[in-house]
Amino acid sequence: MNFEEDFNFPAHILTLTSSTDLELSRFISKCIAHLKQHGDSVDLKMFTHSMNNFPPPMNSHYRVAVVAKTVPEMVQKLEKGAYLKGKVVQPEVKPKICFLFPGYGTCPYKQGHELYTSLKVFEDMMVQAEDSVRREIPEISILDALYGEDRALLNNPVHALIPQLFLSYGIFKVWESFGIHPDYVLGHSMGDYVAAAAANINHMMTDVVQICWWFSQNVDQIKDGxxxxxxxxxxxxxxxxxxxxxxxxxxxxxxxxxxxxxxxxxxxxxxxxxxxxxxxxxxxxxMTLKKPFHTRGVQPVIKALAETVTKFKYGAPTTKFVSSYTGNIEDSLNAATWTNHFRQPVNFKKASETVVSEGVNVFVEMGADTPLGSMMKENMETNADFKKKIEAGQYHWLPSITGAATEFETLLNTFAQLFVLGCPVKWTGLYGSFNVKHFDTTWLHDDNRKDLIEEFLVDLEKAGKPCIFR
Incomplete structure (x- = not known):
């Protein structure tokens, strides 16, 4: 893979770590000076890649992350302190994270398009989903519904649901490639199917595709309302x-x-x-929906649903799965779970209370903005103790994409937030595997770190990887 040709990043993330706050301030000052001195010649893509991949100093408790589109913007943010900063007291203890998967009717036209054109892992997942769905439902195209010329396709109930499920799963795979793994997963309504796939209880490209087929064949049998x-x-x-x-x-x-x-x-x-x-x-x-989901109006299709979910291959969860139907952590699922899930009301209130009671303090939405996070926050604020903790900044509700900024920039801003909170990250997920141009970063570090730098360069050369710091 050629980095220059295959990646077009609309924004860039720069991270710095240090063992003391004073050293971190020196690093920031050196970055500002370097970018100002070489601004016209700095490739921000290469600069941030080299900086992010440099081995952190021992006991690097202090972290900074900044997202910018251009060199001048990055300089301005560093100078004004417009960056995220955190202190990780116990690096071995990472925040507890819950991924939230939206349900029906939350998929606007063109959603995820910037990720589709910027991140190979997202593009590959969406193409795989397109192929899997088209084999079972030839008349449905996920990519046409999301990114084609006819935006009215998303007005169709089938086209509205299926792209949303795979879009949120694609975002999940992006976070997974970044090294961000949830401790819990929770969906809302049909989002539970994607959450179950993320927890490896069901399979996205077989089981969930079959649910999509069932929905496409039976949605018209649901009573109007x-x-x-x-x-x-x-x-x-x-x-x-x-x-x-x-x-x-x-x-x-x-x-x-x-x-x-x-x-x-x-x-x-x-x-x-x-x-x-x-x-x-x-x-x-x-609401715009003309089918009363999760009510007695769906009874005519329950038998067909049972026949479909009986064929699922059910596995043990590798991540804690919280059902929006029972509101509890479920160690196993079966066909009866899914038929009751579709017929009975969603109990997101109880499910969110369950997640919070487990000590989860970071919630990342696998869709646009934070509608599920907002409801969870509203639930918590009815409790005085939780409200104080929220006001103290002990809880975080983060979007993966949003309409308030470019999708890629929003993704990186959340990535930056997770980094400063102490989450382990994997930069290969962002940059992929490619040959990197040389970019000297030794100017950043004091003389007492030269031995570490030389040791790191030798290790790179032994591994047959290109040297990016000489």
Whole structure:
């Protein structure tokens, strides 16, 4: 692989480590001076690669990470202190991380496109997913739905769901290649299938593809209806649901937080429910979905679902899997788990409480922005002790991509945050395996580190790898 030809990074990350805060300040000053002196000739790609791969000093508790698109921007951020900084007291103890996998209806047009054109691991995964899905469902193209010319494809329920599942799995594979491995995984609704694949309980390219096939063949059999987000406590909403009986019905579809629930039902019942909420001044927001998922409206397709999930090959989880159906950590799954999961309401509220009770303090969203993280944070803030810890910065909810900045820049900003928090990272995931141009970084280090530098260069040469520091 040729680094210059195969990688087009829209942004770059620079990391520095040291054993003391004073030494770290000297490193930053030297970087600023070097970039100013050689600004026109510095290839930021090569510069950051060389700096990031240099062996850290002993007891390197102090960490800095900065993300920039250009040399002037990097100089400006370093000068103004616009970077992330942290002290890792116990390097052997990394933060507890939970990956959050979004569910249905969260996949905007062009999402992930910058990652697709910038990161080989993401491109390879999406191409593999495209091939796997097209073999089972020839009429569905993940890449056309996401990145083709017809943005209206994502209005179709099937096209809306399937690309989202594989997009979030592709983001998971990116983090995995960066050396960031979750301690827990948690999905929301159909996102549980991807979380189960990430935990190696089910297989993404066989089992989840079969779920996609089942969904494409049966979604039209689900009864038409409406869903709405209601901002009120569960008991209050429950009383309103009991007023509808017979052919017109209402069910809970999801319990997201203490004050956020989703209700689904027939069109007529939902119309009356929304009017009641309005009269009681209860905030109620209609969703675009015209199928009441996780309600009795899906009953006509449960038999077909059971036939599909019975064929799954179930393994033991290699990462702790928290079910958004039971709200608990599950050591095993089976066909009954998945049929109940689709029929019963999502219990994200309980699931998020379970994860937090396990001591998890870092949550990374496998999609755009942090909708699941925001709900989790809302749950925690109802507890005074947790609210104080949140205000003290002890918890972190991080996006993988977002509309607020370029996707790649957002990914690197979260990577930077994880680095300064003390997470072990693997730079080969970002840069790949390639021949690197020489880039001298010995100017950064004091004379008392020359022996370490020479030892590192000798080891590189013995391994037959190119020397990037001479």
């Amino acid at each position: 409406e869903m709405a987000v209601v901002l009120q406590e569960e008991d209050m909403i429950h009383g309103l649901l009991e007023e509808e009986e017979g052919a017109e019905w209402l069910d809970f579809s999801s319990h997201n937080t203490k004050y956020q629930h989703v209700v689904g039902g027939t069109f007529k019942a939902m119309q009356g429910f929304k009017e009641t909420c309005k009269s009681l001044k209860i905030p109620c927001f209609e």
